[in-house]
Amino acid sequence: MASGSIKVEKGDYGGGGRASAEIKSVLSRVGVSSEIIKRAVIAVFEAEMNIIIHSYGGQIIYRVDEDTLEVEAIDTGPGIPNIVLAMKEGYSTAPPEARELGYGAGMGLPNIKKNTDFFYITASPKGTTLKFHIRLTPQENFEEIPVKVIPESKKCKHCLDCIKECPTKAIRLRGDEVKILYHRCVNCNRCVEICPTGVFDFLLEVIQPHRDGFLDSLSTVIIPSPVASKLYIEGKWFPWRDFMKEEYGVEVVTLIPWDRALEQTVDEYLSNSDLKNLPVISPVCPSVIQWIQTEYPSLIGYVAPYLFSFIASIDYYVRKGKVLYVPICPSQIATLELLYKNSNSIKLLHPRALFDFIRESRFESTRGDKCISALESQANYKYAISGVVPVKKFMDKLEKGRVGKELKIVELYACYGGCYGFPFTDLEPHYLSWLMRSSDLFDSTREEVKTLFMASSFKPRKGIRLGFSIRESLEKLALIEDMSKSLPGRDCGVCGAPRCLDFAEEMAIYNASIDKCPYIPKKEKES
Amino acid sequence: MKEVSKLKLIEIVETVDGELLAGENIENCFIGKIYAGDRISDLIVNASGETLIVTHINNISLLQLLELFDIPAVCLVSQSYPDEKVIDKVRERRGVLFSSRYDMFETCGRIYKLFNNTP
Ligand code: SF4
Ligand code: SF4
Numbered sequence: 001m002a003s004g005s006i007k008v009e010k011g012d013y014g015g016g017g018r019a020s021a022e023i024k025s026v027l028s029r030v031g032v033s034s035e036i037i038k039r040a041v042i043a044v045f046e047a048e049m050n051i052i053i054h055s056y057g058g059q060i061i062y063r064v065d066e067d068t069l070e071v072e073a074i075d076t077g078p079g080i081p082n083i084v085l086a087m088k089e090g091y092s093t094a095p096p097e098a099r100e101l102g103y104g105a106g107m108g109l110p111n112i113k114k115n116t117d118f119f120y121i122t123a124s125p126k127g128t129t130l131k132f133h134i135r136l137t138p139q140e141n142f143e144e145i146p147v148k149v150i151p152e153s154k155k156c157k158h159c160l161d162c163i164k165e166c167p168t169k170a171i172r173l174r175g176d177e178v179k180i181l182y183h184r185c186v187n188c189n190r191c192v193e194i195c196p197t198g199v200f201d202f203l204l205e206v207i208q209p210h211r212d213g214f215l216d217s218l219s220t221v222i223i224p225s226p227v228a229s230k231l232y233i234e235g236k237w238f239p240w241r242d243f244m245k246e247e248y249g250v251e252v253v254t255l256i257p258w259d260r261a262l263e264q265t266v267d268e269y270l271s272n273s274d275l276k277n278l279p280v281i282s283p284v285c286p287s288v289i290q291w292i293q294t295e296y297p298s299l300i301g302y303v304a305p306y307l308f309s310f311i312a313s314i315d316y317y318v319r320k321g322k323v324l325y326v327p328i329c330p331s332q333i334a335t336l337e338l339l340y341k342n343s344n345s346i347k348l349l350h351p352r353a354l355f356d357f358i359r360e361s362r363f364e365s366t367r368g369d370k371c372i373s374a375l376e377s378q379a380n381y382k383y384a385i386s387g388v389v390p391v392k393k394f395m396d397k398l399e400k401g402r403v404g405k406e407l408k409i410v411e412l413y414a415c416y417g418g419c420y421g422f423p424f425t426d427l428e429p430h431y432l433s434w435l436m437r438s439s440d441l442f443d444s445t446r447e448e449v450k451t452l453f454m455a456s457s458f459k460p461r462k463g464i465r466l467g468f469s470i471r472e473s474l475e476k477l478a479l480i481e482d483m484s485k486s487l488p489g490r491d492c493g494v495c496g497a498p499r500c501l502d503f504a505e506e507m508a509i510y511n512a513s514i515d516k517c518p519y520i521p522k523k524e525k526e527s
Numbered sequence: 528m529k530e531v532s533k534l535k536l537i538e539i540v541e542t543v544d545g546e547l548l549a550g551e552n553i554e555n556c557f558i559g560k561i562y563a564g565d566r567i568s569d570l571i572v573n574a575s576g577e578t579l580i581v582t583h584i585n586n587i588s589l590l591q592l593l594e595l596f597d598i599p600a601v602c603l604v605s606q607s608y609p610d611e612k613v614i615d616k617v618r619e620r621r622g623v624l625f626s627s628r629y630d631m632f633e634t635c636g637r638i639y640k641l642f643n644n645t646p
Contacts, residue, residue, distance in 0.1 A: 017591035107568030
């Protein structure tokens with residue numbers, strides 16, 4: 001691994017190009033192809049000039065490992081007033097002296113975006129950070145998405161619930177083995193949630209943070225709100241934040257302000273762009289995005305090109321020191337792995353481990369009497385739950401006493417999207433509901449946007465190749481089709497695959513035996 | 528941008544009545560591509576190790592371009608001359624730099640014509 005950092009001065013037009021030259025020379029020495037070097041030089045050069053032209057000064061930091069060049073261009077302000085506009089080709093706020101030299105074409109950020117594989121900006125009046133990755137080995141225009149769920153096969157009781165419930169049909173039972181197909185799983189948590197015997201878990205070690213030295217030299221702990229809600233114990237909030245500050249000198253923060261910033265930024269995006277694809281899908285859940293990348297690539301253009309709020313937050317705090325993050329789903333772990341695979345400054349803690357730790361700290365802490373009650377102000381907060389699966393979940397929890405009395409009103413709808421989801425319409429119910437309410441739109445004043453972030457768009461996921469060559473793949477495809485004809489089409493799942501078609505694939509590619517199908521008479525199987 | 532299969536640089540210099548500021552033995556120089564423009568962002572995207580750039584830019588920015596993108600030859604327009612520093616640097620890199628007698632429009636027109644008459 002090679003790395004370095006280069007200072008960039010404000011207004012130093014003649015010095016521009018130093019960072020790009022250094023990175024160029026490193027890349028040529030490690031033998032990267034000339035096309036990729038060119039992409040890197042363009043992107044770094046534009047980033048350097050950006051600092052020189054638009055900021056009070058800053059630096060370029062880079063890291064090169066065997067497959068990625070990672071670059072950060074950090075300046076100390078004054079920020080980018082409108083990122084959406086800045087990303088538009090031809091939009092520029094460069095001063096006249098820069099234009100005289102041939103700069104200020106308004107192509108800087110668009111050029112960076114075009115020449116990088118991953119790119120984002122965060123900007124506030126305190127400074128702007130551009131970060132980008134360039135893959136050094138030629139890459140197809142696809143994303144490999146890591147799978148961060150792991151099954152423990154020996155706990156499986158073969159109820160077949162998971163193979164039916166997995167939204168992307170990624171689970172197979174092969175004999176005694178529970179198998180997740182790595183090109184299909186979208187890290188959604190569904191199997192973790194549904195399996196009655198707890199076969200699935202995050203691919204993350206459960207450790208004891210205070211015993212295993214995890215908290216040493218840490219500066220921030222970031223917890224998503226659902227995790228933070230675990231601090232509400234026996235009707236009171238446990239002041240864990242103060243406890244952590246005193247005991248370990250660590251700052252505990254939640255994602256709430258970052259979630260808000262994302263909301264505002266997406267609003268901004270909507271009002272500043274002439275968007276073709278509406279509605280905009282706000283990037284709140286990485287699993288949904290991975291699902292889109294996997295099964296709905298045509299919807300990628302609908303996703304607002306912004307950073308997930310948890311990434312934006314981690315990225316912010318990691319500048320102050322080591323960060324501990326508690327991921328709430330495997331898709332967050334997967335995203336972090338894609339973006340920070342080389343970082344020693346980000347540690348992940350399994351939520352289960354955190355909960356144990358909180359329980360223990362509460363036990364040890366003398367703060368028990370300082371616990372705070374919940375606010376009463378949201379007394380009439382109303383929640384709508386729709387679709388039989390979510391409603392069933394709600395009623396199950398209510399029956400078990402897992403819903404607090406603070407929640408005063410719930411609306412439960414059997415149909416997805418409420419009554420607008422009644423079966424005799426094919427329009428999307430939320431759209432219908434909007435349509436009916438659109439006469440009643442109201443203005444809401446927005447707070448000042450504190451942090452903006454924008455990222456490059458997502459790419460479709462690489463699917464599985466059936467064979468090594470196109471010819472072989474086509475043959476396999478024909479074979480699958482052929483084999484599926486011999487199956488009964490009942491999609492019963494007994495064979496361990498969710499549908500007959502999936503089982504045909506199992507037979508064609510993985511040599512599964514047709515014996516597993518209960519509907520094929522014995523003598524036919526023999527023939 | 529014009530992609531051509533190996534053009535003789537000397538013919539281009541002659542057709543624009545160019546004054547050679549840097550470059551030796553250019554009789555044997557060939558280029559593969561021509562790009563005209565004044566915006567750095569366009570130049571860096573479109574230029575490569577075999578491109579002749581036609582441009583008004585005659586200042587330090589030009590130097591950075593030559594360095595970073597291995598641009599072999601530059602044609603300045605309207606008889607403009609860069610700093611000695613720039614010329615020295617081009618010489619040092621064994622690049623070619625010349626200044627056309629004509630403005631951008633005329634320069635490009637002449638070069639264009641030259642290629643369209645070349646079979
Ligand atoms: S849900 Fe799946 S993994 Fe869990 S017990 Fe049932 S078949 Fe096995
Ligand atoms: S995490 Fe979701 S997509 Fe992945 S195997 Fe489990 S249910 Fe399927």
